[in-house]
Amino acid sequence: MVAKDKDPWGSKAFGQALSMATSMAAALLLGYLLGSYLDKLLGTSPWLLVTLLLLGMGTGLKMMYETAFGRIGKERDINEEQEGESEKFKLKDSIDSLKDAQRKLKEDRQRLLREKWVEEYREQKEKDENPRS
Numbered sequence: 332m333v334a335k336d337k338d339p340w341g342s343k344a345f346g347q348a349l350s351m352a353t354s355m356a357a358a359l360l361l362g363y364l365l366g367s368y369l370d371k372l373l374g375t376s377p378w379l380l381v382t383l384l385l386l387g388m389g390t391g392l393k394m395m396y397e398t399a400f401g402r403i404g405k406e407r408d409i410n411e412e413q414e415g416e417s418e419k420f421k422l423k424d425s426i427d428s429l430k431d432a433q434r435k436l437k438e439d440r441q442r443l444l445r446e447k448w449v450e451e452y453r454e455q456k457e458k459d460e461n462p463r464s
Contacts, residue, residue, distance in 0.1 A: 351398050355391035362387020 366383035370376040 347398055351395045354394040354398070358387040358391035358394065359384065360387075362390075 362383040362385070363380065366380035369379045369383070373379065
């Protein structure tokens with residue numbers, strides 16, 4: 332039997348590898364397209380293409396490194412799990428305090444309606460007892 336938190340098919344690793352490859356390809360493609368467009372626009376061929384292609388490669392490598400070893404790695408997953416647990420408790424506390432506030436508002440409304448009714452009753456009683464001619 333495989334534990335629930337184990338990934339027998341390696342789909343998480345495959346997903347990260349696919350994400351890294353896509354990020355690298357997108358960074359390179361963006362550098363190439365932007366560089367060639369600016370070279371044609373400004374007539375600086377091939378300098379901006381080479382510069383932006385190298386910048387795209389550097390960006391892609393940085394994104395791959397962060398995915399493999401940095402903040403997007405296991406530490407982030409562990410932190411997200413811990414934050415998720417604390418968020419559950421925060422939400423539960425918030426819901427409880429909202430229910431308390433709702434109950435207090437209901438009690439206050441009933442009390443105000445009762446006081447208003449008593450006041451109207453007294454006024455009506457005074458009018459009935461002391462009719463003004």
